Amino acid sequence: MNIETLRKMVEGSVITPDEPGYGAARLALIWNGRKPQRYPQVIVKAANVADVQYAVRYATASGMRLSVRGSGHQFSGIAVQKGVVLDLGEINHIHVDPIARIADVGPAVKNGDAAGICADYGLGFPFGHCASVSLSGYLLGGGFGWNSGQWGVACFSVESVDVVLADGNLYRASATENEEIYWAARGAGPEFFGVVTGYRLRLQPLPRAITSSVFTYPISDAARVERWMNHTMRVVPANVEFTMMQSSAPPPLAHLADKVATGIATVFADTDEEALATLSLIASLAPSGALDIQQNLPTPLETLYAIIDQFFPVGHRYAVDTNWGGPQALDFLSQLAVETAKAPSPKSFALGVVLPMEALSTPMPDAAFSMAGRAFTAVYAIWQDQAEDEANMSWVRSIARKLAPSVIGAYVGEADLDQPNRLEKSYSPEAWARIKALQDKYDPQRIFRSEQSLAGTLKPAA
Structure with a gap:
């Protein structure tokens, strides 16, 4: 198959570097204002599953690597590689069966849109915290989303997937059909060896009284906040999501502190009485000395999404990294606070989450998603000027080095x-070995392997 044949077969569009719109199309593939300096030979904007199959067959026949783009939110820019980029942005169907509590969704459906449609039926799912992120990369990477302490990691609520493999054929994979593909689709992320064109999700009743309390302290009190979080998550139910945000002080508190550590406790409760009882317990354990306290705030999902979105301005430059803390991760979040205070950009921040005991004591299902710990951190460098790239990226990477003794892996x-090693360390050693074996089996030409993946698996020439 040559490029002209591909153009005739694809219902969507095929864009090559010799076309006037190529530059804009390439830049639009990545949400991050910091774009990777990689230039695809072909961009295919798929209109349907058949277009996906044609693009995969073209890449295989041409000996090119193929990268898949859902919404382009992975901050390393892995959606853009040098061969064929397959943009799934138009495959965004969603159908909810409220009786069966099942949603059939396309890969480009956004978290916020899916959550809103499911909520109309009184149903929920551990959708991601960022509304504009598509389900494709989110679910393939595991999905650490809303109410995950009670509902679990999102990929474990995926009933089945429809997948186009390197041979260009469409397969359905589930616990009883094409089990190896299903195993990998639940967590392999950028190491997955196919294109998911549809997900079947198992939904849950949506809590009707989602409520939050917010306690803000000077960042020098981060150790006290961390001890509070650790103790609290041992005594509250699994439907509590407790996050420490380390950031510049919001304007109303800027005269009191430069940087703050904010404890945000959200209860995914079914009744106001349940929410208030849990939040009252959390408040009774809170350390003294808060700069500001806001308690018992109704925070339905649309409110939670609006709060999150304000911290991720469109068009800015981003560098991000994550860490899972292991059993020895003592003072994990307070260590992070010391480094957060040094952020070169005032827009940068870090998050720390302590998981509930119930979630930690429940073994994970057997799947490619295999890396999790007692605490989780995410560091976000956010800036605008390209001249500040080195300072901000160095800050993120220095934190990874300093936290390394307490870290068991990444998300x-x-x-x-x-x-x-960040890619490999996102999985258990056993899962990583199995992913590599399945790649060799289902993608022998390595058309789905990114430069990041190949860098870690190919030996240099003698």
């Missing part, structure tokens, strides 16, 4: 995949 959905 692939937001890991700094351009750094050595």
